[in-house]
Amino acid sequence: MDHNTIAILMFSTMLLMMITGQRVFGAIGVVAVVAALALWGPGGTDMGFSAVMKLMKWTPLLTLPMFVFMGYVMSESRLAEDLYRMFHVWFGPLPGGLAIGTILLMVMISVMNGLSVAGMAIGATIALPELVRRGYDRLMISGVIQAGSSLGILIPPSVVLVLFSLIARQPVSNLWLAGVVPGLLMAALFVLYIVIRCTLNPALAPAMPAEERARITWPERLRLLRAGLLPVFIFVAMMVPFLNGWASLTEASVIGALASVAAALVKGRFTWAVFETATRQTLMITVMFMMIITAALSFGAVFDGLGAGRAINDFFLDSLGLAPWQVLVLMQASFLVMGMFLDDTAMLVIVAPVFVSLAKSLGFDLVWYGVLYTITCQIAYLTPPFGYNLFLMKAMAPPEFTLPVIYRSVFPFVLVMILTLVLVMVFPELALWLPREVLGR
Incomplete structure (x- = not known):
């Protein structure tokens, strides 16, 4: 299977998972991890790690x-x-x-x-x-x-x-x-x-x-x-x-x-209630974005590779x-x-x-x-x-x-x-x- 076909398969699989109601970060991350392991073996896991480090910096x-x-x-x-x-x-x-x-x-x-x-x-x-x-x-x-x-x-x-x-x-x-x-x-x-x-x-x-x-x-x-x-x-x-x-x-x-x-x-x-609600919602939204971006950077690394x-x-x-x-x-x-x-x-x-x-x-x-x-x-x-x-x-x-x-x-x-x-x-x-x-x- 040539690389273009693999890229199309990755993209279509991810879209299909999203249409069926899967979480965005799950759909992107699963496709990225499976594709990386299938293409490069255990060394493919380094892509996800590199993505996380890039995000943290x-x-x-x-x-x-x-x-x-x-x-x-x-x-x-x-x-x-x-x-x-x-x-x-x-x-x-x-x-x-x-x-x-x-x-x-x-x-x-x-x-x-x-x-x-x-x-x-x-x-x-x-x-x-x-x-x-x-x-x-x-x-x-x-x-x-x-x-x-x-x-x-x-x-x-x-x-x-x-x-x-x-x-x-x-x-x-x-x-x-x-x-x-x-x-x-x-x-x-x-x-x-x-x-x-x-x-x-x-x-x-x-x-x-x-x-x-x-x-x-x-x-x-x-x-x-x-x-x-x-x-x-x-x-x-x-x-x-x-x-x-x-x-x-x-x-x-x-x-x-x-x-x-x-x-x-x-x-x-x-008030304390305002502070608690604002902090809780901030934590939820920030974690959600972090998970999505990490999964997306991993997907992008495989896609670009x-x-x-x-x-x-x-x-x-x-x-x-x-x-x-x-x-x-x-x-x-x-x-x-x-x-x-x-x-x-x-x-x-x-x-x-x-x-x-x-x-x-x-x-x-x-x-x-x-x-x-x-x-x-x-x-x-x-x-x-x-x-x-x-x-x-x-x-x-x-x-x-x-x-x-x-x-x-x-x-x-x-x-x-x-x-x-x-x-x-x-x-x-x-x-x-x-x-x-x-x-x-």
Whole structure:
């Protein structure tokens, strides 16, 4: 059996195991171990050991538990509730104002947490009941919460971009800065869609009644604005020392975690229960990521040892004779298809090593490509039948939010995401301008 056939067999076996519901790290790790032992005998076990050592020596991974802890502290101490009240008061009088406020809330949550799940949890527990009470259309509610929560993996501090930096060997600081403008652009396009849709059909998202607006005094409006300063304080406390070279990435993540604790203490909400929940969830998520990455690095070592990466390069460039931009479009399309069945971490660790090598050989900037990959992950979160956010929404929403409603609600927002992806592909400076200006690339 030739090496190409073995590589195809490995990949198809792994996908089959995932489709049948096996754990991601188990599916990847088992295939890697069996293939390594079959190909190289007992010496193949060194590949897994080398993968673990490589992971242990990669210090930026220490930022992962810090950012997860920071997000859970903000969530469990109910600081997000203050933010939502602020957006409710200031944007409620507009048609679709509370939906706009939900998107802006998700942007704020994104700068405090690098995971989509935190935004989804906050949106489903805080925003959803209020949107339902206000008579918002179920499709609008479901779409806004799911799309808004996906911003967490593009706007820094994105955990997905931290993991991509491990695969692509690119500075995390460059990738984070590259995600800022596309992330804000996507949020702005979400808001624009909501404004246009609700202006054409105000019944989808009724404005706050006039008598309720009259009861909200200006001192209260100004007091609520202070709630918006907390995320800014945490973001500035974390990013300014890092971007000025006063602190390393790992040290900046610790500053961010301490700043979130300080914010909760100032509000008088940092209890033992908050600390215990945040610590427990941080441990669970960190261990999960570590296991997946270790298994993926082992799989990648075997896959690359077979020459599969070079074979794919030769197939695209020589056998098909495609131009670089055609190959890029094909890679992004394949990510979109895989996103219907796999989560972002699985796609990253399975396919990204091969595609990163291909993108580099084609002369594309890997920081820019990292942003493209992350946007496709966001789309994957929302694409049926197995989009990650779809099932989170089903688990957290009331019974009237059925799967057909949840599936239908995301399509307008998926189109907005695809538009953002196309804009960043056509205009790479949307991603590359800020890193160059701030870090002098």
